[in-house]
Amino acid sequence: MSTWTPEQPIVAIADVHKSFGKVDVLKGVSMDVRKGEVVCIIGPSGSGKSTLLRCVNALVPIDRGSIRVEGQEVHDPAVDKLELRKKVGMVFQQYNLFPHKTALENIMMAPVMVLKRPKAEVEAQARQLMRKVRLDGKEDAYPGELSGGQQQRVAIARSLAMQPDVMLFDEVTAALDPETVKEVLVTIRELAEDGMTCMIVTHEMGFAREIGDEIYFTDRGVIVEHGPPATFFTEARDPRTRAFLSQIL
Amino acid sequence: MEAVWDFLRHVHDAYGVNLVHFYDGFERGRMLRGMWTTLQLATLCILLSVVIGIVGAWVQGSRSRLLRAVVQGYIQFFRNTPPLVQMYFFYFALGPMMPRVENEYGIPQPILGSFEWAMLSLSFFAGAFNVEIFRSGVEAVQKATVEAAESLGFSRWQIYREVVLPLAVRVCLPALNNNLVNLAKTTTQAYAIAVPETLFVASQIWSDRINVFEMMVTLLTFYLLLVGAFVWLMGRLERALRVPGFGK
Numbered sequence: 001m002s003t004w005t006p007e008q009p010i011v012a013i014a015d016v017h018k019s020f021g022k023v024d025v026l027k028g029v030s031m032d033v034r035k036g037e038v039v040c041i042i043g044p045s046g047s048g049k050s051t052l053l054r055c056v057n058a059l060v061p062i063d064r065g066s067i068r069v070e071g072q073e074v075h076d077p078a079v080d081k082l083e084l085r086k087k088v089g090m091v092f093q094q095y096n097l098f099p100h101k102t103a104l105e106n107i108m109m110a111p112v113m114v115l116k117r118p119k120a121e122v123e124a125q126a127r128q129l130m131r132k133v134r135l136d137g138k139e140d141a142y143p144g145e146l147s148g149g150q151q152q153r154v155a156i157a158r159s160l161a162m163q164p165d166v167m168l169f170d171e172v173t174a175a176l177d178p179e180t181v182k183e184v185l186v187t188i189r190e191l192a193e194d195g196m197t198c199m200i201v202t203h204e205m206g207f208a209r210e211i212g213d214e215i216y217f218t219d220r221g222v223i224v225e226h227g228p229p230a231t232f233f234t235e236a237r238d239p240r241t242r243a244f245l246s247q248i249l
Numbered sequence: 250m251e252a253v254w255d256f257l258r259h260v261h262d263a264y265g266v267n268l269v270h271f272y273d274g275f276e277r278g279r280m281l282r283g284m285w286t287t288l289q290l291a292t293l294c295i296l297l298s299v300v301i302g303i304v305g306a307w308v309q310g311s312r313s314r315l316l317r318a319v320v321q322g323y324i325q326f327f328r329n330t331p332p333l334v335q336m337y338f339f340y341f342a343l344g345p346m347m348p349r350v351e352n353e354y355g356i357p358q359p360i361l362g363s364f365e366w367a368m369l370s371l372s373f374f375a376g377a378f379n380v381e382i383f384r385s386g387v388e389a390v391q392k393a394t395v396e397a398a399e400s401l402g403f404s405r406w407q408i409y410r411e412v413v414l415p416l417a418v419r420v421c422l423p424a425l426n427n428n429l430v431n432l433a434k435t436t437t438q439a440y441a442i443a444v445p446e447t448l449f450v451a452s453q454i455w456s457d458r459i460n461v462f463e464m465m466v467t468l469l470t471f472y473l474l475l476v477g478a479f480v481w482l483m484g485r486l487e488r489a490l491r492v493p494g495f496g497k
Contacts, residue, residue: 057400085402096397099495100415109411110401144494155397162401 004071089159149180283450302379327377386417
């Protein structure tokens with residue numbers, strides 16, 4: 001067991017390799033995320049952004065390298081995945097709510113079942129989270145009765161109910177229509193302002209620029225370059241970054 | 250009630266329609282005990298075969314190749330052989346191998362009687378189909394939904410119990426209903442090993458009283474009502490499980 005202190009990176013990714021069959025998805029990726037930092041990862045489709053996030057909470061095993069969350073090696077076979085997943089929350093592109101449970105039940109399930117916290121206390125917290133994501137009044141609605149943006153905010157609340165130290169957002173607005181993108185982004189921004197450590201894979205450049213402390217550009221399994229948004233978007237050095245940015249900005 | 254029995258007695262005398270199994274207290278008792286046995290047998294078989302289906306489908310998702318092979322072998326054996334032969338195998342081949350216990354008269358008898366063997370063999374038979382039915386439901390559950398549960402720290406069993414199974418049941422309920430209806434009707438097969446269920450007592454009564462036609466009509470009506478009640482219950486279950494905005 002290592003001794004991690006908050007001054008060290010909360011997520012330390014070093015030389016991570018991952019391939020699916022013959023396809024090398026990650027080819028030596030390294031990045032450090034400090035506590036309270038908001039990191040945005042951008043890049044073309046298939047560049048390995050989502051895979052990287054999924055490696056951080058051990059949904060996908062890595063082939064080589066190291067990922068440490070609060071000093072704990074994620075891919076150590078002896079690691080308690082449950083302990084890891086208490087620390088790391090994840091929100092998905094397709095929301096992935098449990099369709100047979102109401103919004104409130106979706107939020108309450110993990111704290112009650114996984115953390116074994118008392119139901120009454122969890123329910124109070126869940127109602128508070130529903131207010132935080134501005135969905136009070138929708139507690140008893142099923143996911144199928146909510147819009148995409150509303151479902152995604154329930155999904156965010158569901159992750160927050162586990163009181164994680166790090167939140168991973170995997171293209172969380174990619175499946176939403178333009179009007180509802182904003183309500184989700186506002187929720188994430190408020191989280192970031194509260195000091196939550198966030199790793200955000202996104203195609204929303206304006207959002208990344210506004211919210212990110214550090215922007216990483218990935219292409220074909222490597223990090224091409226990174227920097228704070230103030231310089232990243234205006235002074236990109238690598239031609240691949242410039243080509244990508246010119247296409248979408 | 251007596252007035253009804255008198256009327257049926259009159260119908261017998263006047264028109265020759267012999268409903269002795271209603272108006273005669275002794276035959277009525279036999280008949281009702283037979284129906285009660287059918288009800289017990291069907292209920293126990295349905296419950297046990299559903300449990301087998303749920304557990305089997307879970308084991309099929311296991312990482313252990315050995316466990317998966319055991320379930321696969323079970324399915325192949327019970328799905329690909331006739332249920333009557335299975336019941337004979339259980340009762341006549343396995344039965345005598347079982348340890349014996351003394352009954353209340355001090356006479357040694359097999360630990361499992363014909364009712365128990367019928368229950369086990371029919372449950373295993375229908376259970377093999379149920380495993381496949383539940384598996385089809387499990388496979389219809391989106392992988393992403395399972396992943397979300399994983400990322401929240403659910404254990405494999407919690408994921409199955411709380412997420413996969415509730416969703417799978419909703420998908421496979423119509424197929425499950427079909428199989429359970431078949432199972433309820435197949436309980437008549439227990440006749441072959443002398444379980445005193447409805448068909449068995451009916452055949453005793455029609456042999457004693459020579460009212461074959463009336464007994465047949467009674468039998469068919471009984472099963473029509475029994476299965477009808479079951480289908481109605483399952484329809485209610487299906488409606489109760491309906492989730493707004495899901496599966497449409």
